[in-house]
Amino acid sequence: MTSARLSPDLFAVGAERLVYGDAVALTLQSPLTHGPQHRHWGIESFAGGHAHQCSV
Structure with missing residues (x-):
């Protein structure tokens, strides 16, 4: 993974x-x-405003 300088302001x-x-x-x-x-x-993902959960 390349190292990216994290900025407190994404914009x-x-x-x-x-x-x-x-x-x-x-x-x-x-x-x-x-x-x-x-x-x-517990894993949760979001796609298009919908939440999807998975319990492993």
Whole structure:
């Protein structure tokens, strides 16, 4: 993953944002890093104003 300088203001001129590939990598990294610390996971996603839940 490339390192992006996180700006407190996403709309500031020159603010750097994650590109799609980096966002996907970060999304996948999070449960792999934190998942083993928990017996039960709750996952929720949002798409087009609809929420989808999954319990693992």
